Amino acid sequence: MTKIRLCVFDMDGLLIDSESVWLNNALECNRKYGYGIPEELVLKTMGNNNEETRRRFLETMGASFPYDEFIRQVVIERREYLKIHPLEKKKGLDELFDWLEDNDIRKALATSTGRVHAIDSLESVNIADRFDHIVFGDDLKESKPRPEIYLKAISPFPYEKDEILAFEDSGNGILSACGAGLRVVYIPDLAYVSEQTKEKSFTTLNDLSEAIKLIEKLNDD
Secondary structure, eight states, X not given: OXXXXXXXXXXXXXXXXXXXXXXXXXXXXXXXXXXXXXXXXHHHTTTOOHHHHHHHHHHHHOTTOOHXXXXXXXXXXXXXXXXXXXXXXXXXXHHHHHHHHHTTOEEEEEOSSOHHHHHHHHHHTXXXXXXXXXXXXXXXXXXXXXXXXXXXXHTTSXXXXXXXXXXXXXXXXXXXXXXXXXXXXXXXXXXXXXHHHHTTSSEEOSSGGGHHHHHHHHHHO
């Protein structure tokens, strides 16, 4: 009987409530400086690394859009915002991670966020040391929705792909994990996901705590 032996997680919007921070800070900078960025663009770039986000912004806003200056302003806005509103874990994270560890199921992280910012976010909610393997956005040649990040995330483990579950909140992430040949559990957050992409996921859950019953069922079948 095939059992789940490894779970691979996205970070922003799935484990940490950080996509709302990115959205709010980006829209606030958009308002302050009059960039004219459509909210839909911000939502559709969730799950991308910086280079892919840059490409999509320039494609939509034009080659003259000052992307680096915009991101610099967002980082400043984020820093001030987090002084008052610290990042929080998503519902069910501790419960799920404790259960996975109790049942000897390994954990990997596949985040499009760069190493420095990702480690800062992970440490701020005390989960930086709870993964067996981490792949960061700046470890990649190709961003989500391409499969490189998931292929790298599972590469150290001696498991078949049907022994692995991926967990995602974005359309870019779902496509990436599916492209790597993995079953994807979709847990909605703020990122844009088309109906066509949702249909590619293995199942949809409301929050991370529901993953325990799902894995128990898969491992009992």
